[in-house]
Amino acid sequence: MDILIYGVINSIALALMALGFALVYGISRVPNFAHGALYVVSGFVTWALLRAAGLHYFLSICISMSLTAILGGLIYQFVLIRVRGMPISEIIASYAIGLAILEGLRWGGFKGMTYTLPVFIDGSISIVGTPVDFHRLLVVLAGAAVVFLLWLFTRFTRTGLALRGMAQDERAALMLGIDSDFMAVVAMALGSMLAALAAVILLPLGNIVVEAGYNVLILAISVCIVGGLGSWMGAVLAAFLIGFAQIITVVYLGPHFQMVVALLAIIITLIIKPSGLFGRQKELEERV
Amino acid sequence: MLEACGLMVFYENMLALNNVSITCKKDQIVGVFGANSAGKSTLMYTLSGIIEDIKKKEEMSGGERITVQGSIYYKGDDITELKPSKRARKGMVLCPERRRIFKESSVIENLKIGGYLASKSQASATLDYVFKVFPALARLKNRVGGFLSGGEQQMLAIGRALMAQPQLLLMDEPLLGLSPLMQAVLIRATKEISEERGITILVTEQYARPVLPIVDYAFILENGAAVMEGTRDDLLKNPDVRSAYFGVS
Numbered sequence: 001m002d003i004l005i006y007g008v009i010n011s012i013a014l015a016l017m018a019l020g021f022a023l024v025y026g027i028s029r030v031p032n033f034a035h036g037a038l039y040v041v042s043g044f045v046t047w048a049l050l051r052a053a054g055l056h057y058f059l060s061i062c063i064s065m066s067l068t069a070i071l072g073g074l075i076y077q078f079v080l081i082r083v084r085g086m087p088i089s090e091i092i093a094s095y096a097i098g099l100a101i102l103e104g105l106r107w108g109g110f111k112g113m114t115y116t117l118p119v120f121i122d123g124s125i126s127i128v129g130t131p132v133d134f135h136r137l138l139v140v141l142a143g144a145a146v147v148f149l150l151w152l153f154t155r156f157t158r159t160g161l162a163l164r165g166m167a168q169d170e171r172a173a174l175m176l177g178i179d180s181d182f183m184a185v186v187a188m189a190l191g192s193m194l195a196a197l198a199a200v201i202l203l204p205l206g207n208i209v210v211e212a213g214y215n216v217l218i219l220a221i222s223v224c225i226v227g228g229l230g231s232w233m234g235a236v237l238a239a240f241l242i243g244f245a246q247i248i249t250v251v252y253l254g255p256h257f258q259m260v261v262a263l264l265a266i267i268i269t270l271i272i273k274p275s276g277l278f279g280r281q282k283e284l285e286e287r288v
Numbered sequence: 289m290l291e292a293c294g295l296m297v298f299y300e301n302m303l304a305l306n307n308v309s310i311t312c313k314k315d316q317i318v319g320v321f322g323a324n325s326a327g328k329s330t331l332m333y334t335l336s337g338i339i340e341d342i343k344k345k346e347e348m349s350g351g352e353r354i355t356v357q358g359s360i361y362y363k364g365d366d367i368t369e370l371k372p373s374k375r376a377r378k379g380m381v382l383c384p385e386r387r388r389i390f391k392e393s394s395v396i397e398n399l400k401i402g403g404y405l406a407s408k409s410q411a412s413a414t415l416d417y418v419f420k421v422f423p424a425l426a427r428l429k430n431r432v433g434g435f436l437s438g439g440e441q442q443m444l445a446i447g448r449a450l451m452a453q454p455q456l457l458l459m460d461e462p463l464l465g466l467s468p469l470m471q472a473v474l475i476r477a478t479k480e481i482s483e484e485r486g487i488t489i490l491v492t493e494q495y496a497r498p499v500l501p502i503v504d505y506a507f508i509l510e511n512g513a514a515v516m517e518g519t520r521d522d523l524l525k526n527p528d529v530r531s532a533y534f535g536v537s
Contacts, residue, residue: 085348155397158404165390165401172388174341176452177376177405 001130003247009136011243012143013202017216018223018235019146020194026230027167028184030080030090032072034098035195036217041101042068042196043208047115057118065196072192073185080188081181102213115208117200135204142201146194147236154232163187167230215259222262226269228276238277241265289314289488290335290380290456295358297330297339297512304330306513308358312456312490317482317502320492321533322509328492329385331509332460335360335490336382337372362456377405379455383462387445391434395425398433398444402451410453417485418447421477439470446474450481457481459491463498471498478502496523496533508533 017039024032042064049060075097083089124133154160166173166183174180198216206212223242227234242265249257269276290312297305305327312318322328333339334356343354359368367375376382390398399418403411419426422443428436436444442462449457459478463471479502482489493499496506506523508516516529523529 083348085345161397161401162404164393164397165404168390168392169388171338171341172384172390173401174338174372175336175376175382175384175388176402176448177373177381178401179371179373180341 001128003244003251005127005130005132007244007247008240009132009140010247011240012140013198014219014223014243014246015236015239016139016143016146016194016198016201018220018227018239019150019232020191020198021220022224022227022230022232022235023150023194024188024191025224026232027163027187028076028084029230030076030084030184030188031087031094031221032080032188032191033091033095033217034072034075034101035191035220036213036215037098037101038068038072038192038195039199039216040105040208040210040213041071042199043117043203043212044105044110044115046200046203047117047208050117057120061200064200065193068196069189069193072195073189075192076185076188081184084184098213098217102210106210110208111210113207113209116206117204117208119204139201139205142197146197150232159183159186218259219262222266225276226265228278231276231278234276234278238265289363290490291361292335293359293361295331295334295360296356297327297334298355299352304512305334306511308509308512308514310335310490310507310514312488313505314488315482315486316504317478317489317491319496319499319503319506320490320509321494321496321499321506322492323494326509327512328494328509329460330512332382332385332458332490332492336380336458337367337370337375338382338384341372376452379453380458381449381452381454381456382458383445383449383460385460385464387438387441389433389436389441389444389448392432394430394432395436395444396429398448399425399451402448404452406451406453411451414451414453418450421480422447439466439473442466442470442474443477446477446481450485450487454487456488456490459489461492461494463493463495468498475499475502495535497535500524500534 021032021035024030045064045067046060049055049063050057079093079097080090083093119135120138121134124131125137154164162173162178162183163186165176166178166180170180223238224235226242227238242262245265246258246261249261292308292310295305295308308327308331320328320331333342339354339356346352346354359366361367362378362380367378390401393401399415403414406414424440425443425447428440433441433444446459446462462474466474475498478489478491481487491499500520503520505519506517507514508529516526
């Protein structure tokens with residue numbers, strides 16, 4: 001029962017971390033290696049607004065999410081747009097930005113275990129004999145809500161539909177008057193906002209540390225590779241696969257192996273099915 | 289409506305369009321005929337501005353160097369430097385070669401994505417119109433685009449282009465690889481669209497015969513140059529054109 005409950009929680013946490021990465025890659029084909037840095041930045045911004053500026057918790061979350069979205073959009077507009085279409089340069093540029101942000105934070109004195117965010121609701125509940133605190137339940141709810149809202153957004157709004165069109169055939173979208181450069185900025189801002197959302201929901205469960213940036217990036221990449229790069233549904237499913245695998249290893253082998261599971265998942269996927277679970281388009285290309 | 293003067297397009301040193309000048313009057317259906325590699329698609333990409341996007345991508349990946357010269361006027365405005373999405377906004381919509389529909393989206397979603405530039409009321413009105421012109425699409429509404437037949441995909445591509453509220457519709461080889469029956473359906477629909485919606489149409493095709501009955505004026509491209517132009521009757525009278533593009537001698 002422990003495995004089931006904490007598996008679900010862990011899986012949804014993973015899905016939250018990975019969705020932003022999957023979204024950006026799916027639409028603009030830019031692997032955003034600054035994803036983890038944006039995650040940590042929004043954590044620290046929320047902390048600063050809450051503790052240092054003394055704003056209301058909810059308000060600081062909203063401000064931090066919009067700031068991260070703007071930051072993501074700016075990164076795309078001023079840096080990534082210049083190297084678009086050159087995969088290696090995209091990775092180097094975005095990873096360099098991520099490194100600069102993370103190490104800049106470390107250099108700026110944001111280290112140690114002193115930075116924490118309060119949980120939304122204190123207390124815990126017992127589900128069939130397993131104690132679960134309210135905040136973790138909230139993570140599950142928020143994750144489900146995000147997936148559902150994203151689904152609604154990409155199917156019923158003009159911008160969402162345009163993003164989906166662009167993800168499938170950029171040039172065809174261009175012919176229909178969809179400005180692909182602008183849409184890519186929108187996608188990047190949205191992806192950054194999702195990273196920020198994941199951060200404010202997940203960070204209260206632990207400390208805000210710079211290292212989390214690297215871990216989140218690795219987890220997001222492993223989820224996206226297993227699910228098939230660019231496939232959002234694949235990412236959600238892969239999050240459940242890796243999430244449960246992680247919890248099972250924690251229970252039977254020990255918590256040290258959590259990260260190993262994610263990395264092993266990447267390696268196994270690349271050996272057996274390089275296109276991932278749901279990388280349909282790519283699989284076709286490989287066959288041709 | 290549309291006037292292109294002295295278009296020259298180079299892929300590296302290869303000349304794809306050689307001093308092509310094309311005019312397209314309002315409410316006409318204008319045909320551009322030419323064999324493979326005569327420059328039809330390049331012409332369409334140049335007119336719709338997609339060539340700018342191709343050029344940018346090639347530059348970034350260090351591929352072919354593409355040079356475009358000449359000028360394009362649309363409704364009297366110089367649009368030579370305009371971004372492709374802006375041209376679509378002005379009412380110039382390209383229905384591309386090989387259809388390029390969104391293969392993972394359903395028919396209705398494809399049309400909705402096409403309606404990005406339309407207002408809500410325009411979109412729903414155009415949607416009804418598309419289903420009226422192509423009743424087959426209404427039946428296949430929820431089918432995923434990639435599972436449609438070639439003809440159905442072409443209908444969808446035209447419908448999708450209509451959703452973008454064009455005033456000038458550029459159709460690049462709409463009959464490519466279709467059965468004569470489907471060709472006839474599409475030709476009839478094209479004529480209908482032009483008349484009922486007041487849309488000017490520029491259509492390219494390799495084989496002129498199926499398209500000729502609806503064409504008001506036509507150009508013939510050969511090796512990137514416009515070698516002949518005239519009304520339907522002018523072209524029919526010319527013996528060279530008859531044998532090369534209509535299959536009659």
